[in-house]
Amino acid sequence: MARLLIPPKARWYDELRLVAYYREKDLEASIHQHAKAFFPHHYVFPFKKEVISNSTDEAKAGDLAVIRRDFSEWCVIEIEMYGHGLKHVLEQVRVFKDARYNVPEVAEYVRQQMRQHCNKSASLKRLTALFSSHPPSVLVIADPRAAGWEQPLKDAGAGFCIFEIYKNPAGHHVYRYIGQYPTVPAQEAHCRPHVSYRNLLEVIGNFTFTKLIGDNEVEVIFENYLTRWALLTDDGKNYLRFLGAANPLTPLATYGLFRDRSDNYYFKRN
Secondary structure, three states: OOEEEEHHHOEEEEEHHHHOOOOHHHHHHHHHHOHHHHOOOEEEEEOOOEEEEOOOOOEEEOOEEEEEOOOOOEEEEEEEOHHHOHHHHHHHHHHHHHEEOOHHHHHHHHHHHHHHHOOOOOOHHHHHHHHHHOOOEEEEEEOHHHHHHHHHHHHOOOEEEEEEEEEOOOOOEEEEEEEOOOOOEEEEEEEEEOOOOOOEEEEEOOOOOOOOEOOOEEEEEEOOEEEEEEEEEEOOEEEEEEEOOOOOOOOOOOEEEEEEOOOOEEEEEO
């Protein structure tokens, strides 16, 4: 049974699905309730408007949507419980990826949702420009039993995130999410492996490490892994040396290094 220990008060939290019954709408309510913490650089609101697939004429409605605060990107979020099955989830994703988004209708609907749920008065002109020029990305958020969905969803062009809820006997909750979710890069750079040292990456270009831990070390998220690296500087160049037994990065591949506005670091294979 999965448990979390919160050290300051020595309280144990048990995974909610093992100590209580909850439904998809409870999972959605928890995510929406804490949306500002989970997506600090986005507007988050319910997105229940049906959209129609261009290829099959199927109609599907999502659960949530997020829009970057600079209105440059948006994402449709589908929240699922494992019991619904992967086939159902893939059908939802295919419709959202291939949908006819009636721009005037969607813009008006979203403007109302943002006014109600985000306390934001967005202009129809700005929303129309976003929806007419940028198709949404799609993100599936599921409970922990759905971990095996990651690769099929990736193949379908959707992001995937596990959302876990924990509860202690006093009724307090903590949350954990693992995987992909919308972020806003504040800085980015290329990384390439060193020609002589397998566990050494060279950071190409200017990149500022604003948050360090320990003895000049940095934590970088890669897929579902939290990796730790020593930051080295030599002849004006920055290098990252992997700390640990098993480096999850492919030795001959190149990667993008990103820092978001919350000073978290990410690798993405490029």
